[in-house]
Amino acid sequence: MPNAERFALHRPELLPALQRGERKIISLMSSDRRSIPAGRTLVEGDADHPFVYRLVQGWTGRVRTLPDGPNQYILVFLPGGLFAVKSMFVNRHPDAIVTLSDTVVEQIDHRKLRDICDQDPDVSMRCAWQIVEEERRLHGWIVSLGRGSAEERLAMLIAQLHGRLVVSGTIARDAREFFLPMTQSQLGDYLGLSAVHINRVLKAIRDNGIATFRNQRMVVHDLDALGRVADPLRDFYERTNPAFGGDASNSREA
Amino acid sequence: MPNAERFALHRPELLPALQRGERKIISLMSSDRRSIPAGRTLVEGDADHPFVYRLVQGWTGRVRTLPDGPNQYILVFLPGGLFAVKSMFVNRHPDAIVTLSDTVVEQIDHRKLRDICDQDPDVSMRCAWQIVEEERRLHGWIVSLGRGSAEERLAMLIAQLHGRLVVSGTIARDAREFFLPMTQSQLGDYLGLSAVHINRVLKAIRDNGIATFRNQRMVVHDLDALGRVADPLRDFYERTNPAFGGDASNSREA
C-alpha cells in the first residue's frame, strides 16, 4: 500500500482519502517540473508567491533573516512533501524558501489548486494534512528551542530527519546513514545555535560514538544512544521513529 | 463589516467566504456552550480528544510538559478564535490545552464538523484559515525562540498580545492596557525562560518606562519604545500592530 506509512499518524479513517489525494496531486502537478541547483532562493521573503510546490528530489528549507543579519530556519522539507501550501491563503510570507541541495520541484498556481480543492475533497484533505503535519512538527520544534539543551536539540534533529527519510521512502528503515545537505552553520541556524557551538556538540556526539557528520553524510553509529539523548524532547508522534525503538507495525492505531 | 480586520492579513478574495464561514460556525456551535474556571485542563496530553472548540471568553493555551518536569507553552488562544481544529485530522496531541483564565467555550464533535466542511466550502475555508493563522504565528515564535534575546522576546510577546486583542475586538485600538492572565512563571514557560529571569526582564522594561505588569494587568506606557525593542523580531504580518505604528487602514493589501 503506497504511502500508507506517510499518513499513518493521523485519523485512520482519513487514509483512503489522503492516498487518493496524493495520487491526484501528483498527476496534477507533474506537468510543470523543474530542476534547481543547491543554494538558490525559490521564494523570496516578503514577496508575492503564487505557487504551491511538490518536492520531488532534494531538500529545501524555509528560512527567515532578521534585520541585523542572523538567520533562522523554520522548516526543512524532504522529498515527497508539498510546500508553500499556504500560498492558497496568504500572498506572501516573511520567510524565504531556499534549496539546500540540488532539487527537482513541481509547481501549480495557487488559484488552480484552490479551485480543485473546492471540488475534490480528496485533494483538499491532502493539502490540509500537509499543513497540519507541518504545524505538528512546529509544535515539537518550539518545545526543542524553548526547553532543550544544544545536545538534545541536535540529537532530536538527527533522529527526526532519519525517521522522516525512512517514512518518505528515501532510505531503508534499517539504514544507518543518510545525506544531510546542510553546513554546520545552517544547522546552527536551524537549532538556534552558533556555528561554533554546533561544531562542539557534533564533536561530543562523535566522541560518544553516537554519530559522525562529515561531508554532508550523517552516519549514526548508535541509534539507541541517539534516542536516549533526544528522549527529553521526544513526543507521541515520534513513536514510529527508529531512534526511539519504533518499527513499521508501531505506526498503526494505539 | 464584522470581523474584516481579523482576516485582513490573507488573500483579500477569500474574505467573503471567511466571514460567511465565521457566521456559520458560530451558529453551528453556539448550542453547546460551557464555562470553565481558570487553571483547568481542557484537553489532556496524549489522550483522545474528539472536539473542536471555539473560545467565546477568556484565554486558553496549548502547553507541553517534558518528562523531567519543565513546561513549554506553544500557543495562547484569545477570545473569538477556534482551537483544536486539528482534532479533525489527528486523534491526539502530545500537548494539553489548559484554561489560563475563567473561560466560556463552545464545542463540536470533530466528525460533525468534518462532515460540514466536506459540504460547505465556507466552513472549510474558515477552518483552514485558523490552522494557517496558527502556523504563521508559530513561524514567528520559532524565530523568537531561536534568535531573540529575553528582552526582545518579552517585548514581542506584549506587542503581539496587544495587537491580537485589538484585532479580536477585545480592547480598543487606542487602549494601552489589557488583562494578561498568566503568572511570571507561565510567561517563562511561554518564552523559554526561567521565572526568575522573566521577573528581571519585567523589571527592566518597567524601569525603562516601557510597560508595567502587575496583578494580571499589563500597562503599556511607551508603545513606540516597546516596538523598538521588539523590532528585530518583527515580521511582515505585524504591520497592523499598534506597537509598530500600524493602524487599521494599514491592514489592507500592500
Next chain:
DNA sequence: CGCGAGTTTGAGGTCGCTCAACAATGGTGG
C-alpha cells in the same frame, strides 16, 4: 597550486540559569 568555503580549536565574555531566602498578595476559615 592556490583559492574559498567550511571546519576546528582556543580564550574569554555574557546571558540566563539554579539555588536560596524573603516579601507581597490574595484567598480561606476561624
Next chain:
DNA sequence: CCACCATTGTTGAGCGACCTCAAACTCGCG
C-alpha cells in the same frame, strides 16, 4: 476582621551553557 497559608513575586550570589572573536586547518575545485 484577623490570622494563616499557599501562591506568586523579588532579589542576591554564583555558576554554566553558549556566545563572540580570532586564528589555523582541511578540503574540494578550478
